[in-house]
Amino acid sequence: MPETIIQVDNLIKKFPVGKGFFTALDTISLRIESGEFAGLIGPSGSGKTTLLNILGSLDSPSSGEALVLNKSIGKLGAKEAADLRKEAIGFIFQTYNLLPVHTVYENVEFPLLLLKRTKKERNLQVEEALEWVGLQSKRDSRPSELSGGESQRVAIARAMVKRPKLVLADEPTANLDAKNSFHVLDTMKELNERLGVTFLFATHDDKVIQYLRRIIELNDGQIARDYTPEKRQQS
Amino acid sequence: MKLAIYIAFKNLLGAGLRTWINVLVLSFSFVAIIWIKGIMLGWDHQAKSQLIEWEIGHGQYWHTNYDPNDSFTWDDSHASPSDTLLNAIKEGRYAAILVAQGVIYPEGRMVPVCLKGINTTQQVLKIPTSFLSQEENSKSSAIPVMMGAYMANSCQLKEGDQFLVRWRDKDGVFDAREMELVKVFATPVPTVDAGQIWLDCSTLQNMMGLNNEITLLSLPSNESNELLFSNEFQFKSKEFLLSDIEKMVQMKSKGQSVFYLVLLVLAMLAIFDTQVLSVFKRRREIGTYIALGYTRSEVVRLFTIEGGVYALLASALALLYGYPFLLWQYRNGFKMPVDVAEFGIAGSNHIYPLFSLALILGTFLLIAFTTLLVSYLPARKIAALNPAETLKGRLS
Numbered sequence: 001m002p003e004t005i006i007q008v009d010n011l012i013k014k015f016p017v018g019k020g021f022f023t024a025l026d027t028i029s030l031r032i033e034s035g036e037f038a039g040l041i042g043p044s045g046s047g048k049t050t051l052l053n054i055l056g057s058l059d060s061p062s063s064g065e066a067l068v069l070n071k072s073i074g075k076l077g078a079k080e081a082a083d084l085r086k087e088a089i090g091f092i093f094q095t096y097n098l099l100p101v102h103t104v105y106e107n108v109e110f111p112l113l114l115l116k117r118t119k120k121e122r123n124l125q126v127e128e129a130l131e132w133v134g135l136q137s138k139r140d141s142r143p144s145e146l147s148g149g150e151s152q153r154v155a156i157a158r159a160m161v162k163r164p165k166l167v168l169a170d171e172p173t174a175n176l177d178a179k180n181s182f183h184v185l186d187t188m189k190e191l192n193e194r195l196g197v198t199f200l201f202a203t204h205d206d207k208v209i210q211y212l213r214r215i216i217e218l219n220d221g222q223i224a225r226d227y228t229p230e231k232r233q234q235s
Numbered sequence: 236m237k238l239a240i241y242i243a244f245k246n247l248l249g250a251g252l253r254t255w256i257n258v259l260v261l262s263f264s265f266v267a268i269i270w271i272k273g274i275m276l277g278w279d280h281q282a283k284s285q286l287i288e289w290e291i292g293h294g295q296y297w298h299t300n301y302d303p304n305d306s307f308t309w310d311d312s313h314a315s316p317s318d319t320l321l322n323a324i325k326e327g328r329y330a331a332i333l334v335a336q337g338v339i340y341p342e343g344r345m346v347p348v349c350l351k352g353i354n355t356t357q358q359v360l361k362i363p364t365s366f367l368s369q370e371e372n373s374k375s376s377a378i379p380v381m382m383g384a385y386m387a388n389s390c391q392l393k394e395g396d397q398f399l400v401r402w403r404d405k406d407g408v409f410d411a412r413e414m415e416l417v418k419v420f421a422t423p424v425p426t427v428d429a430g431q432i433w434l435d436c437s438t439l440q441n442m443m444g445l446n447n448e449i450t451l452l453s454l455p456s457n458e459s460n461e462l463l464f465s466n467e468f469q470f471k472s473k474e475f476l477l478s479d480i481e482k483m484v485q486m487k488s489k490g491q492s493v494f495y496l497v498l499l500v501l502a503m504l505a506i507f508d509t510q511v512l513s514v515f516k517r518r519r520e521i522g523t524y525i526a527l528g529y530t531r532s533e534v535v536r537l538f539t540i541e542g543g544v545y546a547l548l549a550s551a552l553a554l555l556y557g558y559p560f561l562l563w564q565y566r567n568g569f570k571m572p573v574d575v576a577e578f579g580i581a582g583s584n585h586i587y588p589l590f591s592l593a594l595i596l597g598t599f600l601l602i603a604f605t606t607l608l609v610s611y612l613p614a615r616k617i618a619a620l621n622p623a624e625t626l627k628g629r630l631s
Contacts (some may be wrong), residue, residue, distance in 0.1 A: 053623040058526065078530045086528025093626060095521040101249020113238055114528045158527075 002033035004067075005198045006055055011064035013050055015223075024050040026221040027064070032200060032214075034165070037192045039201035041209055042218035048202035049170055054146030056089055056168045057081040057201065062078070069165060086114050089198075092188075094171035096151040098143040098158075104130070105139040108157045115162060129161040131189055131196050149180030153187060160191055169201045173208055181207045239533070243540040247548070254548070257505050261549035261602065264438065265504035266557035268495040268598050273561065273588030274569055275491055280589055281486040283424075283477050289424040291476040292330060292359045292453030296468040301334070301450050304351070308333050310405075313448040314467040321447060327356035330453040333439050337402040339414070341390045341430065348432050350402065352439025359455045362427060366418035367435045377415035378438055383428025387419040400432070405444045407501050412442070506545055507609040511616075521617055522625030531618040538617060542610020546603040563587050 013025040032038055037063075040048040053059040054066050057073050066073040069088050085091075090111075098107050108129050112122040122180065132134045133153035143151055152172060159167050164207045169188070173181035189211055192199050201208055209215065217225040247254045287293065301312035313333060316324070324331045333352040338345055355364045367379055377397050385395065394416055401411040402500055414432070420429050452468070524534055568587040 049623075058623045059621075060624070078532070082525070082528050082530040082533070085526060091526045093526075095519065095520055095524075097526070097626060099520060099523065101246055106245070111527055113241075116238075176399065 002035060004031055005034050005036070005069060006030070006032040006200070007065070007067040008051075008055075011051075011054070011066050013047070013054060013059070013060050014062045024221050025054075025061075028221070030216060030223060030226065031115070034157040034198055035196045036200045036214055037189065037194070037212060038214035038216060039203055039208060039212040040216050040218055041204055043204065047221040047233040048204075048218055049219075052168050052200065052202045055166075056091060057084050058080045068232055086111070087114050088165045088166040090162070090166065090167040092152070092155050092159050092167060092169035094176075096143070096148075096155045098154055100143055103142055104135060104146070104154050107143070107154055108161050111158060116220070117195065125161050126157075129157040132191060133157045144212055147180070147181055148176050148185055151175060152180070152184050156184065156191070158188055160195070160197065163195065164197060164228040166200065167196045169199060169203075171203055173203070173205050174203065178207065181205070182219045185211045201235070236297050236536075239540050240544070241536050243537060243544045246537075254545075257509055258548045258552055260501045260505045261545060261606065262553040262557070264364055264495075264498045265549055265553040265558065265602055266596060267498050267588055268353050268386055268601075269557070269590060269595060270561060270564065270588065270599070271491050271495050272488075272594050273564070273590045274586055275488045276594065277486065277568075277588035278487075278586050279481070281586060282480050282484060283519065285423045286426075287473065288361045289422055290360065290427050291451075293544065294454045294473045295471045295476060296452040296454070297471055298450050298468055299469050303334075309450070310477065312450045313445050316449060316468070316628060317454070317484070320452075321323065324354050324449075324452075324602060325356060326454065327358045328455060329358040330357035330362075331449040331538075332451050332453070333436055333443070333445065333448060334450040335402060335439060337400050337401050337432070338392070339398050341392050341396070341398040343626065344390075348400075349429055349430055350400075350439055352436035354436045359453045361422075362433060363420050364435075365616050366432070369556055373496075375415050377413040378434055379417040380414045380441075381418040381433040382416065382431065384419055384421045385425065385428045386431060389429075392416050402442060405441065410631050414441075424597060469472055471482075471514060478592055480621045494586055499602070502602075503609045506542060506606055507613065511613045513629065518617075518620060518625040521620065522622045525622040526626060535611065535614040535618045538614035539607055539611045542606045542608075543603065545610070546599075546606040549602065550599055550604075561588070561590055565590060581620065582631060 008028055008030045011025055011028040014021040014023050016022075026086060026156065028051065030049075038182055040051060042048055045138060050059065054061055054073055055068055057068065057076060060076075061074050071080070071084055073081070075196065091097075099110065108126045109122050117125070118151065127136070130139055133156055135153055135157065138146065138154075143154070143159060146154065152175075155172075158168075167188075172188075173184060176184060185208060188199060191197060201212065203209065212226055212229065215225070216223060217227075298312040298314055300308050302308045315321075316331070320329070323329055333353045335350045335352075337348050337350040339348050340346070353360075353362065353364050353367075355368045357364055366381055378579070382390075382392070390398075392398065397413050397415045399411055400414045402411060403409050414434075427433075436449070440448060464561070474568070521534055524529070529537070565588060568585045570585050
């Protein structure tokens with residue numbers, strides 16, 4: 001029986017705007033199992049990134065419950081939230097967010113340094129991660145010397161190197177051309193299948209959507225539809 | 236902590252020119268502060284030792300009425316020392332001085348002076364009293380006298396010149412005689428130069444009618460020998476005699492502190508500016524650190540450590556060029572841009588700075604502390620940013 005990675009119940013997130021509040025997420029409930037390759041889709045302002053940030057413990061809910069790996073995000077202290085991100089969650093961003101002064105190898109190695117892995121372990125795991133994304137030859141390059149596609153593959157390697165249980169990818173292909181987008185998506189799909197890592201995307205890119213095995217459609221902070229692509233085709 | 240230091244080093248070295256400019260400015264402040272303080276220490280040390288060598292010896296005995304700053308007291312500030320002491324003075328073991336007022340008329344001008352009679356055999360002070368001995372100057376009937384270069388210059392006199400001196404003896408009777416300037420000596424101590432005329436003590440005693448009487452006595456070592464003196468003389472320790480110059484150097488030192496404070500503030504502004512700029516330039520990086528598992532306090536720590544690394548790199552750079560520079564200064568000294576005599580305190584125009592371990596360590600700690608502080612302050616600002624916003628490169 002698959003493990004529940006994410007469980008969200010009646011989640012509400014409000015942001016202060018002037019004297020009132022803007023409700024970004026309105027009574028969201030969903031469950032994501034281990035090994036899923038799912039995506040939050042919807043127009044800009046629908047709440048995709050807000051939900052992703054809460055699930056990544058970068059933000060906290062206004063009310064309701066968000067359990068990630070059985071940890072209630074709203075109840076986590078700063079240190080516990082940081083530990084959750086450090087140990088179990090990988091992030092992939094639209095703008096890659098590589099550390100500019102570090103080489104490719106050092107960028108990928110960084111999460112392992114935080115986990116205090118030995119040098120030998122780090123070396124093995126970084127080499128393996130670079131092999132997954134096909135960037136062994138670029139290990140000594142700096143981010144400024146890489147193309148957009150290469151940068152995003154480094155970001156994937158960095159997210160995957162610690163073998164997280166959950167990878168959160170926020171618009172991972174938004175800055176990439178079609179060829180690089182498919183390359184990156186193929187890499188992520190392969191890692192999902194090979195390693196069983198759960199992927200949750202926030203996207204409105206059709207190229208990403210066609211790879212998803214589950215689509216959660218958000219509209220005005222609410223789940224409009226939650227379906228698998230086959231059902232969408234049927235509907 | 237080890238990881239934070241590694242990352243801080245990596246970040247700073249990776250930032251290239253920006254880092255090195257900051258490090259250079261900081262290292263310059265580091266060296267400049269040590270140098271300026273070293274000059275002040277050296278000046279203090281030199282001024283004191285020159286005052287000891289030229290004027291006060293290792294302590295003095297003053298006639299109880301004597302006040303060097305009040306010339307009206309001088310008429311009554313003299314007494315005869317004991318016979319034992321008189322013999323010791325003749326042997327040159329003490330520098331005995333009789334102080335009197337007078338007026339000289341070089342080329343018709345009237346110049347009030349302080350006449351100081353000193354035993355020519357004295358070996359306590361650096362004043363070249365051997366030039367005053369009667370044997371050396373027996374050819375002329377004029378009284379052989381000496382004065383410092385500053386005094387000679389202000390009176391427009393040179394060696395060999397003769398001029399008239401007028402004085403009042405112990406009974407208040409005016410008298411006058413010719414004096415001959417037999418020696419103009421250079422001294423770094425203005426108080427043995429400006430307004431002073433030095434002559435043989437016995438000559439002045441004869442002029443004043445004060446046989447064997449003296450006003451003060453400089454000692455060769457730091458001792459107060461009560462047996463040598465009557466109640467008419469009072470011991471003045473070296474520390475007491477140096478207290479004025481100590482206060483003046485301290486005052487000058489405070490003035491210099493403003494200068495190095497400005498230097499320090501400039502260096503700190505560079506660091507502060509860089510760290511504040513980081514809030515804007517490195518916000519995405521900060522968000523990334525948090526996404527990868529850093530807490531906000533760890534981000535603050537990282538940026539504060541970056542400030543500390545600045546101080547370390549600046550110290551290393553300062554060592555690289557500062558050590559040879561300061562060593563060169565220590566050996567060759569520093570020529571003061573203005574005449575030190577204008578400050579009114581002792582000290583040659585060539586100052587040899589002194590650098591103590593306490594000065595170097597103190598400066599390092601001061602710079603390290605202030606660098607950490609100006610790094611910590613913007614880092615606190617960074618910590619307050621919303622990581623979700625910073626990940627997108629936005630400020631919340």
